[in-house]
Amino acid sequence: MWENKIRKIYEILFKRFGEQHWWPGETDFEIIVGAILTQGTNWKNVEKSINNIKERGLLELEKFKNLSIEEIRELIKPSGFFNVKAKRLKNFLNEFSRRFRSIDEMKTMERDELRKYLLSIKGIGKETADSIILYALKKPIFVVDAYTRRILVRHNIIKGDEDYEYIRRLFEDNLPDDEKLFNEYHALLVKLGKEYCLKKKPLCSECPLNNI
DNA sequence: TGCCAGGCCGGGT
DNA sequence: ACCCGGCATGGC
Numbered sequence: 001m002w003e004n005k006i007r008k009i010y011e012i013l014f015k016r017f018g019e020q021h022w023w024p025g026e027t028d029f030e031i032i033v034g035a036i037l038t039q040g041t042n043w044k045n046v047e048k049s050i051n052n053i054k055e056r057g058l059l060e061l062e063k064f065k066n067l068s069i070e071e072i073r074e075l076i077k078p079s080g081f082f083n084v085k086a087k088r089l090k091n092f093l094n095e096f097s098r099r100f101r102s103i104d105e106m107k108t109m110e111r112d113e114l115r116k117y118l119l120s121i122k123g124i125g126k127e128t129a130d131s132i133i134l135y136a137l138k139k140p141i142f143v144v145d146a147y148t149r150r151i152l153v154r155h156n157i158i159k160g161d162e163d164y165e166y167i168r169r170l171f172e173d174n175l176p177d178d179e180k181l182f183n184e185y186h187a188l189l190v191k192l193g194k195e196y197c198l199k200k201k202p203l204c205s206e207c208p209l210n211n212i
Numbered sequence: 213t214g215c216c217a218g219g220c221c222g223g224g225t
Numbered sequence: 226a227c228c229c230g231g232c233a234t235g236g237c
Binding site for chain 1 (some may be wrong): 215216217218219220221
Binding site (some may be wrong): 041046078081083085 | 231232233234235236
């Protein structure tokens, strides 16, 4: 039997929900834009913004980087916090262009160096940086979000006051260093969270992780 | 109808 | 080093 809860949770979730096919975006650039737009925001709203951008044929690095903050703001309104997010997107594009010519070039940077670089960009915090590294750049790193923390707390794996890095290492230290696995695991936690572990729904009597 | 969503920053303690 | 208010739309 499983002696490791972190591995066991993955097995249960995968059996219950199957492949999640994340990130829900087609290109590396789309994933990066989505990662910034989804900060504190329902994914449905992000999709509306992504569609606005896509409909106008602007969801490409070379096109998007020519847009002004005002133009970006109008495109991303549905995903909320549009003033700050327009600045964050513009700022990311500026910083990115200063250092790289393409996203493929960014992929050649070593993971931890890349993380430090992304975190130095204003508007990119830990979760956004890790989402970009894992889902856009396809490098193994475990993404921690509000669902991850809440699920672990509700199932008594952690107390709740642990910081981001502690939780990230909890997963990385108990799993093989596998990008596909980290991709699937985080997606499964979000899936579980949306169905069984919302703030509003504290009991989770139907949660597949009960009695692990 | 109100509460919340796949956070992050900056200022105050 | 934490803690908290601000940021804003749309879904349920």
